[in-house]
Amino acid sequence: MARVEDRWTRKDRTRTPLYGKGLRWLAVWSEGGDERKKSFATKDAAKAHLTWVEHNQRSGTYVNQDRGRVYVKELLPDWVNAQAHLAPSTMAATESDVRATIAPYWGNRILADITRADVQAWVTGMGKAARTVDTIYGRFRSFLNWCVEEGRLVTSPAKGVNLPAGNKREHIYLTIPEVRALADAIDAHYRDLVWFLATTGLRFGEAAELRTKDVDLRRKRIRVARAVTDVKGRMVVGPPKNGESRDVPLTGFMLDRIQPHLTTRDALVFPTPRGKWMRSNNFKSRTYDKAVEAAGLPLDLWVHDLRHTAASLSIHAGASVKSVQRMLGHASAKITLDVYAGLFDQELSDVAARMDSLISDSGILNLPRTSLRAV
Structure with missing residues (x-):
């Protein structure tokens, strides 16, 4: 049973050997069959602690403070x-x-x-x-x-921490002529890969693990079910970033370019010249960066910007938020909007322009004002 004990004086008001030493009031309570104790300067503080313990034990949120006394x-x-x-x-x-x-x-x-x-x-x-x-x-x-x-802390001390402000890097969206310039400047072995990344939006690791069996020529679809990553020098195959497989459409242009890369069922579609998995760091430093410079494109152009380019081209082609989300493999449409809000803002302007065109083509603009009220 929880109680508060006086460490300095007995019930008959005689002094104990501990009189004047340390904190006077001792809160005592039961925890998992064991007796726990904690000293306080005042009796009210000891009682308040027992009230807190009792409340949290009943609600299931009590944390033994000793469990937090660990490095x-x-x-x-x-x-x-x-x-x-x-x-x-x-x-x-x-x-x-x-x-x-x-x-x-x-x-x-x-x-x-x-x-x-x-x-x-x-x-x-x-x-x-x-x-x-x-x-x-x-x-x-x-x-x-x-x-x-794990019951080692009551609350996280990381709550309410202010993070430094920073200028977020702007995405770089290539135009079709710029994609062509990059593809023409890169090693011929990777020319179709550039077009592939810029039109499908696959992440580099997803493209590196793509195999012939994942390409459906009849449906003009690619099944993205795996990705490969270089982990401490070892290539590890796992699921795509959000853990979900997805289907990605192929343009007719890309369909013609990818067919020569399809061989046996389990063969990589885009291997290195030696038939191995592409490693992102090696590809960027040995091949991609040189092509970017040769094509006269911004030197800070990332390989990942080809994914952003695919999103931009899709949106300007009239794709909906949901379609772009599915193509890129985002967990939600909100993520797609957060990442590409500026592109969709432009689409709103295009919608207004198309509506003006529809209204103009219908001849409504030529009607008298009195007639417009009935339209």
């Missing part, structure tokens, strides 16, 4: 192992951030002693690009949330 480095490996839902590339990036940034800073800190001010100071002083800070902070916040779920 962060002792918990990080368990948290990493619990991230089985992550794609291989994301898992590799997570392990790298833990090893290089999170563990060196937080490893020897007691979990329960970490405050929001501590996390804010770390974020403010990280000295990295805003996007990198956001990513690393997000991983540490996920770790702290896991600690809450």
Whole structure:
């Protein structure tokens, strides 16, 4: 039974050997069959603590504070192992951030002693690009949330932390002549790959793992069911980024170009000249960047910008938000709108122009005002 004890005096008001030493009032309660104790300076504070314990035990939110008295480095490996839902590339990036940034800073800190001010100071002083800070902070916040779920913290000290502002890199959308210039400038072995990425929107890892069996020439469709990632020098095949397979349409132009790449059922459609998986870093540094420069395109043009180009071309061709979402494999239409809001804004203007054209073609604009009221 929960109770408050006086450490200094007995019931008969005689002094105990502890008189004047330490905090006077002792809160005593039961936890999992064991008796727990905590000292306070005042009787009211001890009673308030017991009330808090009782409330949280009844609601199922009580956390034994001793479970938070552990070094962060002792918990990080368990948290990493619990991230089985992550794609291989994301898992590799997570392990790298833990090893290089999170563990060196937080490893020897007691979990329960970490405050929001501590996390804010770390974020403010990280000295990295805003996007990198956001990513690393997000991983540490996920770790702290896991600690809450594991019953080691009552709340996460990462709540309310302000992140540094940064200029978000603008997407680069190529025009058809620019795609052609890039394709003409790149090594002939990868020429069709450039057109493929710019018209289908596949991620590089998805294109690298595409096989003949995934191409349906009759339906003019590609089945995107896998992606390959370089994880610490080892090529790992897993599901696409959001874990869902999807069908992507092929243009007639691309259909003609892809057919010569189709051989045996399990053969890669876009292998290296040696018949192996393409590695994104090698492709970019050895082949892609040189072609970008030779084509006179912006030197900061990423391979991923070809995916953005496919989205731009689709939207300007009249594709709906839902169609673009399905083609790109976004988890929701909201993500598609968030990423390509500016492109869809232009489409709104185009809608108004097309409506004007319809109205003009109908001859309504030539009717007298009195007649328009009846239209």
